[in-house]
Amino acid sequence: MTVETVAVVSAGDMGHAVGAVLANSGLEVITALDGRSRRTRDLAAKAGMVDVGDADTLVARAGILLSIIPPDQAVGFADRISAAVISAGADLVFVDCNAISPDTTGKLGAIVTASGARFVDAGIVGGPPKIGGKGPRFYASGEHADAFAVLADHGLDVRVIDGAVGQASALKMCYAAITKGAALLGTGALVTAEAMGVGDLLLAELRSSQAAMLGWLEGRMPSMPPKVYRWVGEMEEIAATYEAAGLTPDFHLGAAAMCRFIESSPLGKEVPEKRTMGTTLEGVIEHLAEFAAAPEARRSPAAAKGR
Amino acid sequence: MTVETVAVVSAGDMGHAVGAVLANSGLEVITALDGRSRRTRDLAAKAGMVDVGDADTLVARAGILLSIIPPDQAVGFADRISAAVISAGADLVFVDCNAISPDTTGKLGAIVTASGARFVDAGIVGGPPKIGGKGPRFYASGEHADAFAVLADHGLDVRVIDGAVGQASALKMCYAAITKGAALLGTGALVTAEAMGVGDLLLAELRSSQAAMLGWLEGRMPSMPPKVYRWVGEMEEIAATYEAAGLTPDFHLGAAAMCRFIESSPLGKEVPEKRTMGTTLEGVIEHLAEFAAAPEARRSPAAAKGR
Numbered sequence: 001m002t003v004e005t006v007a008v009v010s011a012g013d014m015g016h017a018v019g020a021v022l023a024n025s026g027l028e029v030i031t032a033l034d035g036r037s038r039r040t041r042d043l044a045a046k047a048g049m050v051d052v053g054d055a056d057t058l059v060a061r062a063g064i065l066l067s068i069i070p071p072d073q074a075v076g077f078a079d080r081i082s083a084a085v086i087s088a089g090a091d092l093v094f095v096d097c098n099a100i101s102p103d104t105t106g107k108l109g110a111i112v113t114a115s116g117a118r119f120v121d122a123g124i125v126g127g128p129p130k131i132g133g134k135g136p137r138f139y140a141s142g143e144h145a146d147a148f149a150v151l152a153d154h155g156l157d158v159r160v161i162d163g164a165v166g167q168a169s170a171l172k173m174c175y176a177a178i179t180k181g182a183a184l185l186g187t188g189a190l191v192t193a194e195a196m197g198v199g200d201l202l203l204a205e206l207r208s209s210q211a212a213m214l215g216w217l218e219g220r221m222p223s224m225p226p227k228v229y230r231w232v233g234e235m236e237e238i239a240a241t242y243e244a245a246g247l248t249p250d251f252h253l254g255a256a257a258m259c260r261f262i263e264s265s266p267l268g269k270e271v272p273e274k275r276t277m278g279t280t281l282e283g284v285i286e287h288l289a290e291f292a293a294a295p296e297a298r299r300s301p302a303a304a305k306g307r
Numbered sequence: 308m309t310v311e312t313v314a315v316v317s318a319g320d321m322g323h324a325v326g327a328v329l330a331n332s333g334l335e336v337i338t339a340l341d342g343r344s345r346r347t348r349d350l351a352a353k354a355g356m357v358d359v360g361d362a363d364t365l366v367a368r369a370g371i372l373l374s375i376i377p378p379d380q381a382v383g384f385a386d387r388i389s390a391a392v393i394s395a396g397a398d399l400v401f402v403d404c405n406a407i408s409p410d411t412t413g414k415l416g417a418i419v420t421a422s423g424a425r426f427v428d429a430g431i432v433g434g435p436p437k438i439g440g441k442g443p444r445f446y447a448s449g450e451h452a453d454a455f456a457v458l459a460d461h462g463l464d465v466r467v468i469d470g471a472v473g474q475a476s477a478l479k480m481c482y483a484a485i486t487k488g489a490a491l492l493g494t495g496a497l498v499t500a501e502a503m504g505v506g507d508l509l510l511a512e513l514r515s516s517q518a519a520m521l522g523w524l525e526g527r528m529p530s531m532p533p534k535v536y537r538w539v540g541e542m543e544e545i546a547a548t549y550e551a552a553g554l555t556p557d558f559h560l561g562a563a564a565m566c567r568f569i570e571s572s573p574l575g576k577e578v579p580e581k582r583t584m585g586t587t588l589e590g591v592i593e594h595l596a597e598f599a600a601a602p603e604a605r606r607s608p609a610a611a612k613g614r
């Protein structure tokens with residue numbers, strides 16, 4: 001199977017970077033920007049992605065569509081694309097790359113399959129790719145995974161794994177459970193220590209006895225605040241994944257609450273390109289500890305204790 | 308101030324190791340073993356600790372008492388010692404070394420202080436000491452912290468920090484929030500992946516992209532199952548600490564539920580000296596994933612979803 005046109009929705013931090021890699025390999029990369037923000041439009045343009053406006057045109061023109069959007073929008077988007085596939089009678093490979101649980105993936109896959117499109121479950125592990133650099137792994141499962149694997153010839157690190165739809169999502173969920181979960185856990189502990197007046201002592205103790213863990217947190221925490229708004233849904237999907245395996249969902253419901261707390265702080269309202277606050281581990285801690293002590297953090301149902 | 312006799316209660320994994328260091332320095336180390344297990348008696352004997360039976364005799368003979376017990380027993384023990392101090396009119400330095408929140412420490416300290424004893428808040432950071440080796444840090448706060456610091460001349464790494472009762476506990480809570488919290492978080496993710504059939508893929512991915520984190524988990528997970536029974540109370544105290552700082556308690560309520568799940572498994576019922584199951588990271592994962600799938604794990608209110 002050859003492919004000429006790939007649709008990537010949306011052109012956010014991950015989507016536009018994936019689009020840029022595919023466009024750079026000679027493919028036409030299209031997206032739909034109706035109703036999207038100025039920032040998303042700028043990222044799409046930078047990546048060489050072509051705006052075709054709406055879902056119907058996407059489906060009419062693309063052989064493969066990658067859905068890369070915040071997890072709580074994944075099912076709604078699959079619904080819209082499936083309706084477009086039905087009305088156009090299109091032949092489409094629909095690749096769900098979102099951070100959603102195996103159960104949610106199964107439901108979404110059933111909708112897409114019923115439309116006549118071929119469904120692939122994919123899980124992206126790692127950060128956005130850079131052209132010519134090492135990119136994230138796109139684990140893929142389900143009977144149509146090979147139809148997505150053709151993009152391995154166009155710069156994506158696609159790894160087809162044995163098993164049905166849901167397996168790639170399970171892997172992604174458990175990976176993010178550790179990486180994003182531990183980053184949020186560490187942030188909570190450091191902010192609590194700072195709020196209680198022992199922040200410097202804790203950092204000194206960690207530097208001495210947990211240098212690897214502190215270094216790991218230093219590598220992740222500064223870039224975290226502007227993106228946690230889209231982690232809320234992901235943490236809730238991870239909680240559901242744990243529960244399906246017979247374990248407590250509370251850990252990642254706590255992680256989701258921590259995301260809401262950070263998102264509702266001034267730090268969580270910055271955009272990655274225009275950061276002015278807290279671009280070091282210490283800065284992030286200081287800003288969040290200040291916010292934790294502020295009345296609006298305690299009042300907001302979407303903040304500290306929100307579920 | 309000189310000290311000749313120190314009481315250490317109880318003679319568990321940490322307590323007997325601390326007792327051994329103090330006894331080795333020439334101090335008389337006493338404890339009270341009425342009603343304790345065979346294992347605790349053996350550990351005390353090995354450490355050279357003298358059993359004086361009950362709380363009254365402890366208080367009559369010791370200049371300093373270290374309380375090193377599971378966190379949910381800390382307040383009840385302080386009550387008993389305080390009653391003994393009152394009836395004996397004893398002059399005692401009571402050092403609470405337990406993993407309890409600043410608020411719980413404050414309540415406990417008020418009980419002890421009302422008895423006439425001098426109260427010290429201490430937090431142990433690090434594993435049990437070995438004679439002649441590097442030991443854990445005993446952070447200490449409160450106006451009587453210096454009276455505990457004399458044990459620095461007897462092999463303990465005592466670090467007096469500025470501030471009132473509660474500061475040492477805050478530091479201990481936030482440190483354990485990261486170390487024990489991340490170990491439990493990682494265990495949950497690895498067990499979920501194994502239960503869903505992607506355990507090997509997750510380990511391979513972590514080995515490739517998160518080697519430091521995986522190595523950290525490999526260093527902690529194998530020794531964890533037999534001791535999580537006493538982490539339940541600690542996780543609940545950490546949850547209370549986060550809440551007092553204005554953050555979500557859910558993370559560590561999830562950690563407590565994870566402890567109960569591990570505790571209720573066959574792996575959680577082993578004793579450290581007689582392990583036969585799961586003494587590697589892979590072994591721990593395999594046993595727990597099997598247990599997660601078993602009906603008794605899902606049925607037990609104290610297990611998977613217990614609070």
